[in-house]
Amino acid sequence: xxxxxxxxxxxxxxxxxxxxxxxxxxxxxxxxxxxxxxxxxxxxxxxxxxxxxxxxxxxxxxxxxxxxxxxxxxxxxxxxxxxxxxxxxxxxxxxxxxxxxxxxxxxxxxxxxxxxxxxxxxxxxxxxxxxxxxxxxxxxxxxxxxxxxxxxxxxxxxxxxxxxxxxxxxxxxxxxxxxxxxxxxxxxxxxxxxxxxxxxxxxxxxxxxxxxxxxxxxxxxxxxxxxxxxxxxxxxxxxxxxxxx
Amino acid sequence: xxxxxxxxxxxxxxxxxxxxxxxxxxxxxxxxxxxxxxxxxxxxxxxxxxxxxxxxxxxxxxxxxxxxxxxxxxxxxxxxxxxxxxxxxxxxxxxxxxxxxxxxxxxxxxxxxxxxxxxxxxxxxxxxxxxxxxxxxxxxxxxxxxxxxxxxxxxxxxxxxxxxxxxxxxxxxxxxxxxxxxxxxxxxxxxxxxxxxxxxxxxxxxxxxxxxxx
Numbered sequence: 001x002x003x004x005x006x007x008x009x010x011x012x013x014x015x016x017x018x019x020x021x022x023x024x025x026x027x028x029x030x031x032x033x034x035x036x037x038x039x040x041x042x043x044x045x046x047x048x049x050x051x052x053x054x055x056x057x058x059x060x061x062x063x064x065x066x067x068x069x070x071x072x073x074x075x076x077x078x079x080x081x082x083x084x085x086x087x088x089x090x091x092x093x094x095x096x097x098x099x100x101x102x103x104x105x106x107x108x109x110x111x112x113x114x115x116x117x118x119x120x121x122x123x124x125x126x127x128x129x130x131x132x133x134x135x136x137x138x139x140x141x142x143x144x145x146x147x148x149x150x151x152x153x154x155x156x157x158x159x160x161x162x163x164x165x166x167x168x169x170x171x172x173x174x175x176x177x178x179x180x181x182x183x184x185x186x187x188x189x190x191x192x193x194x195x196x197x198x199x200x201x202x203x204x205x206x207x208x209x210x211x212x213x214x215x216x217x218x219x220x221x222x223x224x225x226x227x228x229x230x231x232x233x234x235x236x237x238x239x240x241x242x243x244x245x
Numbered sequence: 246x247x248x249x250x251x252x253x254x255x256x257x258x259x260x261x262x263x264x265x266x267x268x269x270x271x272x273x274x275x276x277x278x279x280x281x282x283x284x285x286x287x288x289x290x291x292x293x294x295x296x297x298x299x300x301x302x303x304x305x306x307x308x309x310x311x312x313x314x315x316x317x318x319x320x321x322x323x324x325x326x327x328x329x330x331x332x333x334x335x336x337x338x339x340x341x342x343x344x345x346x347x348x349x350x351x352x353x354x355x356x357x358x359x360x361x362x363x364x365x366x367x368x369x370x371x372x373x374x375x376x377x378x379x380x381x382x383x384x385x386x387x388x389x390x391x392x393x394x395x396x397x398x399x400x401x402x403x404x405x406x407x408x409x410x411x412x413x414x415x416x417x418x419x420x421x422x423x424x425x426x427x428x429x430x431x432x433x434x435x436x437x438x439x440x441x442x443x444x445x446x447x448x449x450x451x452x453x454x455x456x457x458x459x
Contacts, residue, residue, distance in 0.1 A: 039275075046273060046274060050335075050342045050344075050345050
């Protein structure tokens with residue numbers, strides 16, 4: 001099925017970026033070697049794994065217990081905390097085949113945006129984890145803007161459109177505002193496609209508001225959704241998505 | 246690991262200089278590694294059945310390890326495949342962070358875990374994340390294996406011709422306990438002293454039952 005669209009939104013975590021490169025031996029290995037304390041690497045890895053056992057997943061720790069990473073794993077060492085933030089970004093992988101596909105979509109003159117819930121991020125808007133990662137990975141040339149519950153962030157000048165403030169993907173209010181904004185610019189929801197991995201935040205609420213939806217299962221398959229299409233590789237988008245004139 | 250807590254470690258150089266460090270200041274895995282060594286192992290006569298985890302595999306292999314006395318229940322067991330398989334058994338502690346036990350030997354074929362009861366494992370779901378797959382296992386409580394182990398211990402004593410009452414008085418108690426363990430088919434998972442403490446614990450339990458073979 002070919003989708004003819006004018007706008008394409010991408011989820012950030014486990015979609016645009018993948019945490020596969022964030023393996024503990026590499027993250028803590030690099031970090032503590034840089035700190036000049038390589039002897040601490042096994043202990044730090046073990047502590048992080050223990051923290052995972054306390055909260056169930058690394059995602060849970062990062063969403064709500066970052067302070068405990070700093071305290072229990074990094075001993076509140078300011079330099080270690082700073083390096084941890086840097087390494088988290090450096091070691092994130094970009095989804096396989098993504099840049100090639102973004103080149104294609106851009107050549108089709110399809111507008112691209114990141115639509116992120118920003119649950120695992122800290123820091124002021126513009127210098128937050130997602131913004132910094134997009135800048136570090138050189139993806140700002142594709143994504144000039146990012147729609148988030150903190151507002152729509154312009155990644156070039158860090159200005160914020162506050163009409164999205166407090167809205168979320170999960171309850172669908174963010175997609176309501178997005179549909180309204182696109183409509184004002186002459187783009188109907190069925191001329192927009194949302195790409196993401198999470199049925200509950202990326203796919204189902206967007207689908208319910210008339211957006212086309214593509215579930216990306218290249219990194220993780222989170223189960224059935226209302227998605228119009230399911231892809232394993234971003235390269236498949238080149239066969240599915242065309243510009244709507 | 247439970248038992249007496251080391252306080253200091255001294256490294257003596259061949260030029261006569263000795264450097265001392267607080268044991269607690271050393272990295273945790275290094276402390277664990279040191280305490281695994283027979284040279285630094287101390288028996289823990291106070292260890293009770295609640296201090297041991299007994300692991301049994303599909304092929305009948307059986308391992309024992311001693312855990313922190315604060316451990317109070319099994320949290321979960323899962324295996325990460327990357328493609329190498331590593332099992333992670335975590336135990337809840339009432340007053341601090343969980344204890345994490347890594348299972349390297351055929352983790353997908355671990356059959357049961359005995360810790361404050363015996364639980365059979367069965368694969369519940371597998372979740373792929375990029376190049377790794379997490380396999381999560383459910384735990385079903387079954388008849389406690391410990392009762393069977395006490396009987397096996399008693400049988401092993403008879404087969405080896407060892408008197409239970411004389412066991413603790415023998416100068417070669419460690420070798421005798423190892424001999425019994427071999428006959429029972431139990432090995433230490435990470436520290437030989439854990440096995441000896443477990444065997445001593447079984448002996449105590451048998452004594453309490455008042456059923457010495459002789």
